[in-house]
Amino acid sequence: MIRIGEKTVRRLLMAAAFSAIGGLLLIALFIFKEGLSFFIETGFRRFLFSDVWDPQSGRFGIFPMLVASLWVTLGAMTLGAPLGVSVAIFLVEFVPRSVMRVVKPTIELLAGIPSVVYGFIGVMVLAPFIRSSFGGPGLSLLAASFILGVMILPTIISISVDAITAVPASYREGSFALGATRWQTVRMVVLKAARSGIIASVILGMGRAVGETMAVIMVAGNAVKIPHSPLDSVRTLTANIALEMGYATGRHREALFATGIVLFVVIMILNTAAGVMVRKRVSGKRG
Amino acid sequence: MRLPPRLTQAFVVSLLGLATAATLVILVFVIVFILRKGLPAIDSEFLFTKPQDMGRAGGILPTLVASVILPLIAVAIAAPLGISTAVYLTEYTRESRVTRMIRFGADCLAGIPSILFGLFGFIFFVTILRMGWSLLSGGLTLALMILPTIIRTTEEAIRAVPNAYREVSTSLGATRFRTTAKVVLPNALPGIVTGIMLGVGRSIGETAAVIFTAGSSLRMPASIFDSSRTMSVHFYILAREGLSSEMAYGTAAVLILSVLAVNLVAYGLMNRFIRRRS
Amino acid sequence: MKTPKSLIRILSFSVLSLLSAWTAGCRSGKSSVTLAGSTAFQPFAEKLAERYMLIHPEIGVTVQGGGSAVGIQSALSGAADIGMADLVRLPAEAAELQPVTVAKDGIVIVVHPSNPLSGLTLDQIRGLFNGTIRNWKELGGSDAAVTVVSREAGSGTRTSFEQIVGGFSLTGDAIIQDSNGTIRETVANDASAVGYLSHGLLNEKIKALQVDGVDCTVEAIQAGRYSLVRPIFLLTRGAPTGAAAAFIEYVRSPDAQKVIGESGLIPAIQ
Known part of the structure; x- marks a missing residue:
């Protein structure tokens, strides 16, 4: 009976193994099904590059949201990437292992804080601070970038630490033997060896920043316009979907699903890039 | 210079x-x-009574219950699938185009923004499968969301089991299935539980995907076909509608404490696991 | 307990309990009513549902938010028995639905309490919200740039507001918030903000302005003197039946209408 079971088990496991891909395809299928016809009818260009979003008069251009998503993500990366990578380097190279073993899980714990909580603190603390110190409405590109920059820190730190730890000790020892200081070793040997892993961490952080919804709705102000300063209020692609979905019918609803398609494609590109980077690291280690 | x-x-x-x-x-x-x-x-009334007057007064009991049931449903579905996937990838095949495809699929799924999960869940589970806004729709949606985490952590945990264990078991005449079930999985269990706990933590904290699928009814759910509001959604609504900031902060505190507790358990298990390994 | 057997046992147990919950859910003889839609009416519906279930414990009433469009769609698709919508004009899709007015709601123009103005004309409101009046001094206020705060496109409050004021499109500079509560917070925190929200949600942190010299009060709305008013509909596909009909009847009863009036909306039936 057991021997017959063996084949069945393999089949069952294989079927289960396709659940993730199945889920991915199902999600893609339904979002494309609801949004693609609109996308094609409106035209690629008109949808992506027109800057008027006025559902009441049937004009759907998501250019301001594209630009806003881009700026918010860039802003978040400007804060999150250097800060996160610095923390990772510091923890692996300049701090006793015992300290790292406490600090790293603490930082990873914070990845579990719900995004609505970050958004709420943005509204209660950050936005009033920006309004009173720099002017503008407070709910702004700057506020969203800052909150997102903080939110992606755990992702970047955690993956970067893994990448830097994975650099073989022999690399460092060789560099020390040549008389290099610790920092010279880090800069010239360790960071080079861990580069693709660090880049992957930054790309994954970027994916999280692009995809974050609730926190952004709460702090960005959601005005549909191309921002001229960091103090302007902006609306991202994700915010656009979540804000208007509850009220959307007909063409408007299709337009929101089409926004979902754009978001889906952007995320897939980012993920593929991160995947390529990670694979490079693995093959680099083997070679 | x-x-x-x-x-x-x-x-x-x-x-x-x-x-x-x-x-x-x-x-x-x-x-x-x-x-x-x-x-x-936070006091016992807050934790154990129903909200009154749209959440301005009373407690948060139904949302607490929903925040327990929803992750349970998600895990009950995602854990068998995720563990099977990991076992298949590590014990039953060699590296090939198929395994790479499966991993790529899981990684992409991990990167999908929660709002897209919400849209999908609303169309597929709520509307097409006619489950309505319910704990079941929400749980299924969340299951998809946490599946990649469980696959990844289980895979890592299984890989960490030394090959010698498998060899001994096989040399005693055990089939691959028996070896996996009796030797590999027990040794990988703490790692697997860590993955599950991380998934639970994510389910408790999720808002965007849940609000579109489990809905936002304030009633105590009587079955998994009832709609219910989780703590995250309740907090979001309290904070957004400006109903009561005291209640909002209280809910947020319970929310954070539960997520931290779940994560702490996960890391505790992981640490025990690492210590036993070395 | 750390064996795969117990793991499998736990998993099969959870699957079984899911299945049993499934059948239990199908079998329960309790009749139920689901309402979905307008976030403006959602809190009131919740309150009424609570009271209704005290009198009729055999009926379960579930209230969902989602927005007026969700209300219309879910009433059409059958996802909800009753849709809630707060639009001045119902969209063409709603033609198949049967509307019942259960309440009215005033839309108030609000500013920061420090704003010296006491009222606006419809023309001035139009100018502020379409971006032609950019500084409060143009209206005799202090020299400060106007921050316009509005609801999201498609919102019942916004659609009604735009239809009643008429002939303008919202300035692109407007901050968009997705609920009455956040509109109130945003205006309360910004000395140069102007926004609009549901009459029932006024508080001391913000200041309501007269429109064409009329204060937004229950009397003014009922007498038809205040112009920014929208109806709140419950929608059913065809004539309501069974528990849905009973609940709608309850919402229109004097007891429920009194609750609606006390909580800040204007009763539809006097």
């Missing part, structure tokens, strides 16, 4: 240290801020 290497190092190290300190300060601030404002609102 070039500084002497020692001086440069001292300078860089203090900068990096400053960055680390700043990160910790920000992150600790988030927790302390919520707990300081929220803890005073």
Whole structure:
């Protein structure tokens, strides 16, 4: 009976193994099904590059949201990437292992804080601070970038630490033997060896920043316009979907699903890039 | 001008240290801020009675219950699938185009924004499968969301089981299935549980995907076909509608404490696991 | 307990309990009514549902938010028995639905309490919200740039507001918030903000302005003197039946109408 079971088990496991891909395809299928016809009818260009979003008069251009998503993500990366990578380097190279073993899980714990909580603190603390110190409405590109920059820190730190730890000790020892200081070793040997892993961490952080919804709705102000300063209020692609979905019918609803398609494609590109980077690291280690 | 290497190092190290300190300060601030404002609102009435007057008064019991049931449903579905996937990838095949495809699929699924999960769940589970806004729709949607995490952590845990264990078991005449079930999985269990707990933590904290699928009814759910509001959604609504900031902070504090507790358990298990391994 | 057997046992147990919950859910003889839609009416519906279930414990009433469009769609698709919508004009899709007016709601123009103005004309409101009046001094206020705060496109409050004021499109500079509560917070925190929200949600942190010289009060709305008013509909596909009909009847009863009036909306039936 057991021997017959063996084949069945393999089949069952294989079927289960396709659940993730199945889920991915199902999600893609339904979002494309609801949004693609609109996308094609409106035209690629008109949808992506027109800057008027006025559902009441049937004009759907998501250019301001594209630009806003881009700026918010860039802003978040400007804060999150250097800060996160610095923390990772510091923890692996300049701090006793015992300290790292406490600090790293603490930082990873914070990845579990719900995004609505970050958004709420943005509204209660950050936005009033920006309004009173720099002017503008407070709910702004700057506020969203800052909150997102903080939110992606755990992702970047955690993956970067893994990448830097994975650099073989022999690399460092060789560099020390040549008389290099610790920092010279880090800069010239360790960071080079861990580069693709660090880049992957930054790309994954970027994916999280692009995809974050609730926190952004709460702090960005959601005005549909191309921002001229960091103090302007902006609306991202994700915010656009979540804000208007509850009220959307007909063409408007299709337009929101089409926004979902754009978001889906952007995320897939980012993920593929991160995947390529990670694979490079693995093959680099083997070679 | 070039500084002497020692001086440069001292300078860089203090900068990096400053960055680390700043990160910790920000992150600790988030927790302390919520707990300081929220803890005073928490008492037994808050935890164990129903909300009244749209959440302005009373407690949060139904949302607490929903926040327990929803992750359970998600895990009950995602854990068997995720563990099977990991077992298949590690024990039943060699690296091939198929395994790469499966991993790529899981990685992509992990990167999909929660709002897209919400849209999908609303169309597929709520509307097409006619489950309505319900704990079941929400749980199924969340299951898809946490599946990649469970696959990844289980895979890592299984890989960490030394090959010698499998060889001994096989040499005693055990089939591959028996070896997997009796030797590999028990040794990988803490790692697997870690993955599950991380999934639970994510389910408790999720808002965007849940609000579109499990709905936002304030009633106590009588079955998994009832719609119910989780703590995250309740907090979001309280904060957005400006109903009561005291209740909002209280809910946020319970929310943060439960997510932290779940994650702590996960890391505790992981640590025990690592210590036993080495 | 750390064996795969117990793991499998736990998993099969959870699957079984899911299945049993499934059948239990199908079998329960309790009749139920689901309402979905307008976030403006959602809190009131919740309150009424609570009271209704005290009198009729055999009926379960579930209230969902989602927005007026969700209300219309879910009433059409059958996802909800009753849709809630708060639009001045119902969209063409709603033609198949049967509307019943259960309440009215005033839309108030609000500013920061420090704003010296006491009222606006419809023309001035139009100018503020379409971006032609950019500074408060143009209206005799202090020299500060106007921050316009509005609801999201498609919102019942916004659609009604735009239809009643008429003939303008919202300035692109407007901050968009997705609920009455956040509109109120945003205006309360910004000395140069102007926004609009549901009459029932006024508080001391913000200041309501007269429209064409009329204060937004229950009397003014009922007498038809205040112009920014929208109806709140319950929608059913065809004539309501069974528990849905009973609940709608309850919402229109004097007891429920009194609750509606006390909580800040204007009763539809006097």
